[in-house]
Amino acid sequence: MTQTSTPARKEAIAAQPAKVSRRFFGQLLGLPAVMASAATASVVTGCGGGDDAPAPAPDPNAAAMTRAAFVASISKYFDWVHSSEYNDPYKLAQPTFVDVKLGVTANAKEIETALEESIVSNVLGYFYPDQLVTREEAAEIFAKAFKVPASSTNALASFTDAGAITASRKASVNALVAAGYMKGSSATLFAPAATLTGTEAKAILDTITSQLVAPPQVMCKSGTTAPRRYVRISTPTPGAQIYYTYTFDGSEPADPSGSAGIAYDFEQNGVLQFVNPLTSTTDFRLYRLKAVAKKNGLATSAVQSFTWNIVRPNVGAFQAKLMHPGTATTPTVWKINNPAEYFQAFVFYIEGTTRGLVFDAGEYGYQKANLKTFIDSIATKPYDIIVGHNHPDHAEQIYNFTSAGVTLYASAIEKAAFMAASRADFKAAGAAAVAIADGQVLDLGNVQVTAYTQPGHTNGLMTAIVNQTGWVFGSDMWACNRAYTADTTQYNQVKVDLFLSLTQQLLANYKKSSALGLVTEVTNAHQDVSVGMEGVNNFIKCFQQLIDKGDAASAPSIRGGRVGNPTAPTTRNSRMSMVGDMWRDKNWMAIGNSIGTGLDSPVDYFTAPTTAFPCGATVNYNTADGYKKYSVLSNIEFAGASLVGVDVYWLPPANGVANKVSNKFDPWAYAYTVKVASGTTSIVIKPTAMSNNVTSMKVNGTAVAQGASITVAVAVGNVISIDVVSPDGTSTSSYKLTVALA
Template sequence: MLRNFKKSKLFLMLMIVVMLFPSTLYASTQGENKKVLKGDLISKAEFIAKISSYFAWPHPSDYNDIWKAPLKKFNDVKTTDKYGKEIEAAYEEGIISPDSQGNFNPDTEVSRQDAAVILANVFKITESDNDAKFSDYKNIRPDARGSVNALVEWGFMSGKTPKLFAPNEPIKTSEVEKIFNKITSKIVTPVQALPKQNAVAPRRYVKLYTPTPDATIYYTTDGSEPTTSSKIYTVEYTGHINEMLNNSQLPERTVVYKAIAVKDGMVTSPVQTFTWHLYRPVIDDFQHKLIKEKTSSSPAVYQLYNDSESVRPMAWYIEGQDKGILFDALQTRADAKNLKEYIDENIAKKPYSVIIGHSHGDHMAQAPNFADDHEIYVNERGWAPIASVLNNPEDQAKVKNIEEGDVIDVGGSKLHVYALPGHDHSDIILQDKENGLIFASDIYGCTRAGSADNVAVMGVKTDLFLSLVQQTYSNFKKDDGKITQIFTGHDESALEASHLGIYEAAVQQVIDKGENGTTPTLRGNNDAPNSRTTIIGDMWKDGTNWIAIKLPGIKGDSTEYLTSSPINYNSKDGYMKYSVLSNIEIEGGELVGKPVQWAEPRSFSWAGNTITVNNSLQNKFDPWTYDYTIEVPKSNENITIIPTTMSTNVKTIRINGKKVDYRSKTSIRVSDGSVIKIEIIAPDKVTTSTYTFTVNKK
């Protein structure tokens, strides 16, 4: 009787456990047919995701590289699935492969022998012929025995019991963790390389890395085996090593790197060999893509490029109802190919003019082919460099200046012109306010991960450049201007409006943090380690939502990349002294700006004469000029002031004595002659500035 009662009590307790903890005992999830593993077992998806995350393999959808191979897919895994990206990244690495049905089977368990094969493969642990001493050794698949032998021999993996390996039993999460920890604490993890080697490209910027902290990477490029006497690689010093095709090497060459990683107290990593196939045609035809169809109120947009060009810039053909604009003129020599003939035969349906976004060799080379029968517009600050291709004084005389404030009507659409010097003195930008289209040549973007592209902005002091960036963005928004797509000189696809915020943030962090807001470099060979760069985002994770801007000088040197007068912000903690505005926006009135000069005037020969061109812009806000006029229509009784300080860390902003926040809106009642005072205390709590704005009612 007592025995039966105990049995009934035990049965009742088991039933309660089942009711309270069903997920550990049932094999399917509610509403789905997916298998749920019991207890501590790890699924294939979780196992591969752990490996993929540890090795930091980027998913192809997470970086901007037109030369990457097509994405490899399993039938039963979507990129958007949990662990989908990690699984597909591992597939690209060759660590996993599909079954006969093209499936990965992510929710199934991982057998102990399969785990051994994958781990030995990914950590490059050499297979062993020494049979592991298990009574069930013959049950291990022949193709898995070498991996099992090696992991057991190293002491990384043990049997299910002292006598049984149990190759077909599923491995537990806890066991995977132990094996992983043993491997990564004993052997330096093999060197990894980006970009991937599975696609042909005209150039590659090579990044080497190992997940093992504080390990030193040694590498060779001549096919020899690396040793501790070989070259050392660090991103900070070496950058992403530039591998290109010089004209003498065209059309192709093979690049081979070999690398090891070394750390005291650990076994040196196995040698890794990386091979990239570079290919670029000696000369090729121009190509184009229709990006946007023409409508009655929106222009057609075509992308133009040439695969034989070493840095593969983009040009843009914009055509409205009445006329077209070719924005930039690519890199191919005018005597090698004719872009004008290509556009006339394949694209243009209306008369068109040519606008050079800035006068660098990869954006102006074809200009001579348009000189006879097309208007060519170049900002006059770029006339001196474009004379290298437009070297005939008669052709130079035909060139027209284009400047901020100009408006180009192409029929159904107007393109507003803005100037943003920095990358080049002659940088100009076009904006279609109605449709939100921005054409910006090189000043924005350059987000190709596989080429380590970054924008060099060395012609303007960084703090003044931030002010000009903010003022340009304010101009984009004026008159209900839209920003939907940004077309640049080195991005194959249009960037989103959010890119402008990322761009500003990259410059802003230098002002807010000083040298601590910079990093050494991205581009090896060209710049490393001789550069000062500011970066927001990760080129391998953030698609086009990252930016790298190269600033004057070398990180840590004495180059005055910030303004030095009336205050030297380049001194130690000089960034704490910013008590100035970088921009001011006014709703209901218009600021009367001042001339802003960033470089000395330049004299040069042009069209048979010697001319002098100023490197300055008119009617701008100058952070170091403190008295301004605001013109206000007589009918307006109030205006709204939006102050932006150079540093986001200022101690105080006051408008007419009232404390306000950074970029907050303040409504002020005004009359003719009234004065608005803005006072700022710098982050150092000592340095101050006061601005006065006098209202002129018109």
């Protein structure tokens, strides 16, 4: 477009000095201000300086702060978690203000967390977030947040306006001035009603944090009632050493500042485990904790006090919560537990239009109460039961079902484990159990449930999916993720790499069974809230990151750390792999307790060659940089074809039964048959490399990226080649897939 000059523009040009700024020149040309500099840079020259230089951006900290912005700066420093993000079903109701609305008011979450931490008050109901914060208000909030002790010195004597300080805030102002954290606006004025800029607020915060250790804080949050509380103590002050004392009978803990204080470090000690143990003769324990933080060169923090009421009755009755009401096309699902149980493993009752299915059998003693009788009170159809695995917190009540003639399903491996148990009730129930096959379908009328074996937590753990809805019930598969008990489920029966492979295959089988072609909900027996695919993917990432990064992806377990602590002295020395923020992300996952034999042992959780059971691996991936030598696939998926799998082993036989699953892909078996229907001329192959960092992966010589699929022409008798080169380039694997007629 041709730009013409109007008379007014000509007059403006004539009125300007010889040197014209790029901005003004652009304006004269009618260009947007942002474009002017670039558009005229090649034709306008100058020596710099003046208004040729970009105008400096305004300093946001130079403006007076609103009450909302100021309080938000404190909340963010302490990293307080808002209840809308806080993963805890036992959390307290969120206090708020009439004029603070989530999603509407700026910094609403930070304001509400500050209220929860009692550094602001809602006695009058309103916060007035848009009002400018005054100096005396800021002093009071700083004093409350950092628990600045009151001073006996009258530090306000030199201020002629000391009498203007609000009486209720005078002690806080005096404390900050006496400690040297805050100064007057001049030598003789404090100016309590004057506003505070962002720069001034930051200077005060920097002064406080450079001289005073921030007070300790805890997660789980204090003041709650729950069956268990696993507590982490922290302070925002880097390098500070925390000391704590605690009691569980409601009595006053000793002063942690003195010799009674127990040193605490999260990585070394893990979480404090506050429980009402099975040995307890009471229905509850009132835990009280005191904590202090110290650092050389800084003033010691204030002592903080916290309480939790841990309620686990010695005797309890079963109770049920409706998870899903039934419809013509979906089942009714009940979630059942007994509050007297220690590990809090849920039982599920799934009922279709003609039959029901109990999944898992709970923890509460089978002689104390009868779960079968309770199921009878909610069931409207005849039912069977699947037990996920043989651990007592999932299998305690199986005898009450088998002795009453209810069919008990278990994998052949778990059936053998029950029969080999020392308990007579487990032996009898195991003998009566029916071995359910991997992939076996149970018909409930309007819905069907498919059972799948997944070794790892135990050797024959069973999971189940409701085919019509995509709901998965995992027993102890898929990891529980209760932040308040720092869950880190172990899958130690199978090496990490093989477990990853079998898990990817399990997920693929779920999707095949699901009428929706996907998994919509996954529930581990210990989860309070089900997760979706994001949680499933995070679970898989816990294993994948170990493959991709080696032991650098592990960390001391949040349960017990390296050396443990007095609340759980035997829980220690465990590796963990974790994905997500356990307090803010409902889909966080952690696996461990342990990965391998312990932090003080060499890496031993990857596959290595062995003659103890059939194993085709020739590389020991536990050696230094062994994780860089994965040239194998972890899974292969097909569209238009099906893989004829092989037997996959992970341990020697036990209880007279082989530890194996059949018709699976084995990463270290390299020859397979692929079945296709008559007339098939092409299929789609999706190979997945064990490591995301492989140097290359090719199908019939064509490179395929991780996660991608490729269409391959086929004819009966053809051989498809898949070649993988390890991340370090030292190892190559070649898979041969022979096409055959189904």
